[in-house]
Structure formats: structure tokens, C-alpha cells
Amino acid sequence: MTGIAGVSLAAWLWLLVGQGGFWRTDVRLPRPEAAGAAGGAGAAGAAGAAGPAGAQVWPDVAVVVPARDEAEVIGVSLASLLAQEYPGRAEVFLVDDGSTDGTGDLARALGGQPGALPLTVTSPGEPPAGWTGKLWAVRHGMALAGERTSAEFFLLTDADIAHRPGSLRALVEAAREGGLDMVSQMARLRVQTGWERLIVPAFVYFFAQLYPFRWINRPRGRTAAAAGGCVLLRASAAKTANVPESIRQAVIDDVALARAVKRSGGRIWLGLAERVDSVRPYPDLAELWRMVARSAYAQLRHNPLVLAGTVLGLALIYLVPPVAAVGGAVAGAWPLCVLGAAAWAVMAGTYVPMLRYYGQSPWLAPLLPYTAALYLLMTVDSAVQHYRGRGAAWKGRTYAKPDAAA
Structure with a gap:
């Protein structure tokens, strides 16, 4: 578990410096x-x-x-x-x-x-x-x-x-x-x-x-x-x-x-x-859920392997840090706790600029793992709805996977 927490922290450090400054909110119309x-x-x-x-x-x-x-x-x-x-x-x-x-x-x-x-x-x-x-x-x-x-x-x-x-x-x-x-x-x-x-x-x-x-x-x-x-x-x-x-x-x-x-x-x-x-x-949550779920599986190209990788990736990046931080503290496994807390802190820190852009309190940043868990469930639900024939549904229309369209 300590090793997994270490991988999660390494991933966040890479995202911080190597993913195009995705967390910055100063990309506006050019002067x-x-x-x-x-x-x-x-x-x-x-x-x-x-x-x-x-x-x-x-x-x-x-x-x-x-x-x-x-x-x-x-x-x-x-x-x-x-x-x-x-x-x-x-x-x-x-x-x-x-x-x-x-x-x-x-x-x-x-x-x-x-x-x-x-x-x-x-x-x-x-x-x-x-x-x-x-x-x-x-x-x-x-x-x-x-x-x-x-x-x-x-x-x-x-x-x-x-x-x-x-x-x-x-x-x-x-x-x-x-x-x-x-x-x-x-x-x-x-x-x-x-x-x-x-x-x-x-x-x-x-x-x-x-x-x-x-x-x-x-x-x-x-x-x-x-x-x-x-x-x-x-x-x-x-x-x-x-x-x-x-x-x-x-x-x-x-x-x-x-x-x-x-x-x-x-x-x-x-x-x-x-x-x-x-x-x-x-x-309400139902409306937001539909907004995300209607196209999430299409974003993954309707590929079950990509879906599995996405679920594992979301869990590693967003869910492991709080679990490691809290679980390590409860169990007295302090290396685990420190690694989890550090990854959680980097995660929250990268989220603060977006919260400020939306005029929201930075104290919402530590809740990002909870929000990510909801998105994970929305993504899985998107796949389930697709295989039930109700994928990519929007205002009375349901769209097939592109290569299955007439």
C-alpha cells in the first residue's frame, strides 16, 4: 500500500509539472x-x-x-x-x-x-x-x-x-x-x-x-x-x-x-x-449525472479495456491519496500517511485556481476525491447505459457507436 501511495504521489508531481500547466486558469483570449x-x-x-x-x-x-x-x-x-x-x-x-x-x-x-x-x-x-x-x-x-x-x-x-x-x-x-x-x-x-x-x-x-x-x-x-x-x-x-x-x-x-x-x-x-x-x-445531482454520463463512454471510444484502465487510473490518482492519508494515520503507518497526505495536498492545490475562477471557496479543494469518485461512477454508468442500448441519449435521441451507424 505504501508503494501504491508513492506511485500516486509521483503521478501527481508529474501532472503538476508535465501536463501543460493544466491547473492554471490564465489562458484567456489573447491580447x-x-x-x-x-x-x-x-x-x-x-x-x-x-x-x-x-x-x-x-x-x-x-x-x-x-x-x-x-x-x-x-x-x-x-x-x-x-x-x-x-x-x-x-x-x-x-x-x-x-x-x-x-x-x-x-x-x-x-x-x-x-x-x-x-x-x-x-x-x-x-x-x-x-x-x-x-x-x-x-x-x-x-x-x-x-x-x-x-x-x-x-x-x-x-x-x-x-x-x-x-x-x-x-x-x-x-x-x-x-x-x-x-x-x-x-x-x-x-x-x-x-x-x-x-x-x-x-x-x-x-x-x-x-x-x-x-x-x-x-x-x-x-x-x-x-x-x-x-x-x-x-x-x-x-x-x-x-x-x-x-x-x-x-x-x-x-x-x-x-x-x-x-x-x-x-x-x-x-x-x-x-x-x-x-x-x-x-x-440536482441527477441532471449533472446525465450531463456527464451521456458522453463519457463515447470519450473512451466505447472500449471496455480503456474503461477498465480509466477506472484504475481514477482510483490511483484521486482515491488512493485520501485513503492512504486517513488509513495510514489510523493504523500508525506514518510513511503511508505522509505519502497519501502529500499527494492529496498537491491534488487540492492544483484544484484551487479553478475554484477561484468559479468564485468558490478553496476549502472545497480537499473534496475533489469525493467528486472524482462520482465521476468514476458516472463513467461506469455511461458504459452500462451504452450496452443497454441507451447510450449517448439526449433529448429523445439515442446515438449508436459511430461504426454501427447506418
Whole structure:
């Protein structure tokens, strides 16, 4: 047991210094002067004299919002998009993906307000075999926007995401000044209930541990990921990467999108948001459980061996430290106790920046092993639901493993 605790501590020390600084929360939209120095590396290069920095010509933007049964949140999220003050031409395309709760009607009622961005509400019909509903809606919205506008950028944003004033302008400026083909922000999720405070910051923390933002943002790095709630995508990069057609079966569509763009030579960027917020409530554990479990096994490529390795890894990294610390103290095995306590301390210390980003007390950091145990159970449940034929279920649709799709 002492040896196992030692391995756990060694793993945490490696994560601390060798995993791209995943625990840091200072990866935000690049400052214009810093991005400008790196310009020209993307597919379109720097913005040039007519770019946002010169405030002369701003590119056209088409905002595509896939929405399915979002009546609870669409009033806030869509209103925030329509109210964006953007120096160039921007138009919003809300794609009503078979909603039965009046989402489309509520969206139409928000359009046409004085000073608001133009709004088109459309519906693509049911997705054909081999497409997820969201990506089918995105395809429809991008195609319609391509017919009606000369958009240089698409802003792909979910129906539960609210954009604060200046969000669209900041995204476009970062892309143009930095020569970026895709700019994505991890929306700040809601943390109001006790379960949200316990689960939500850890969700982003675990994501950053799997996909360190600094690694993603390296032009020649192999790591690729995005946050699907807020993605600004250059139209030329979408064409080169053949998206969304090339990722039409992806359940975890944001990571698949980032991989497709980066694989085709595009330059991508991902960071934490300051002006982008999720307004979807997760009032109880059941809602949060479904959020994680619906795609956890897909993240593991539906592979039982990968699932087994993940369970063992989570246990070694997150559960061994508190068990060793407490068990060693009770048994008087002080080397075991010290190793466990040290690993637990490193773990908690790396979690504190994310808690602060979410405005939560750092005293929640020692509870991370408990939260990790919940995520472990969610992951196992995701696999169980998959083998019962209910995997990747979302709003009345269940998606098969990609290679099993028609």
C-alpha cells in the first residue's frame, strides 16, 4: 500500500509539472498586441491594415445556434446574441431542431427589435442516418448562412449560452489579430446549487487535465479540443476540413471539430471565458449525472479495456491519496500517511485556481476525491447505459457507436 501511495504521489508531481500547466486558469483570449506578433501563422494570416486593430473593415459573421427544446433558456441566450454590438455585419441563424416546447416561436418573437442583429429561424427536419441532431442542425445553419451572406466567420454557439456585451467583437478580433482559424471559449457554467458547486468546477478541471489548453494552442501541437458552446470558425477552414460533414457522427462534436480543423492545417485556440456564460441550470445531482454520463463512454471510444484502465487510473490518482492519508494515520503507518497526505495536498492545490475562477471557496479543494469518485461512477454508468442500448441519449435521441451507424 505504501508503494501504491508513492506511485500516486509521483503521478501527481508529474501532472503538476508535465501536463501543460493544466491547473492554471490564465489562458484567456489573447491580447491584441500579443496575438499580432504571432499573426500570419493561420490559414488567412494577419488581418492587415484593414483588420479590427485599424477599425476599418470588420469581417461578416454568421451566428449559427442549434436549438432543441430550449424554451427554458432561449429568451436569455438568444437575446444576448441579438444585442451584440458588432462593427461589421452579423446575422443570427437559429436552427430549430424539431423542438416540441415552442422554442422556434419564442425565438421568432425576439427578432426584429430595434438595433438587434438580423434573425432567421429555420428548421432542417429530422437528421438522416449517420448524423447527430446537433451537427445536422449546424450543417443546415451554415449552408443557409452561406447562401444569404458572405460570412468570413461562423460563430457556432449553443442555445444555452449567453454572450455578454463585446463577446462577438472580442472573438473576431482575437481570430483576425492572431491569424487563428478557430477560437473557442469554455463557457462559464452555472454554479448556484450545492451540487453545481461540487461538480461543475471539477468538470472543467478534468477537461483541462485531459486537454491542456497550452498544448491545444501550440501551432504544431498534436492535442486538439474545443468547447462546443462557443466556437468561432473561419469559413475557409470549415471548407478545408469539410465540417461538419467529416464529423457528422461525432457525439463529442467539439473535440472532433477541433481535431478536423487542426488536422487540415488550421490553427486553433481554446481558453476560459470571461464574457460567455452557460445559463442552463443543473439543480440536482441527477441532471449533472446525465450531463456527464451521456458522453463519457463515447470519450473512451466505447472500449471496455480503456474503461477498465480509466477506472484504475481514477482510483490511483484521486482515491488512493485520501485513503492512504486517513488509513495510514489510523493504523500508525506514518510513511503511508505522509505519502497519501502529500499527494492529496498537491491534488487540492492544483484544484484551487479553478475554484477561484468559479468564485468558490478553496476549502472545497480537499473534496475533489469525493467528486472524482462520482465521476468514476458516472463513467461506469455511461458504459452500462451504452450496452443497454441507451447510450449517448439526449433529448429523445439515442446515438449508436459511430461504426454501427447506418
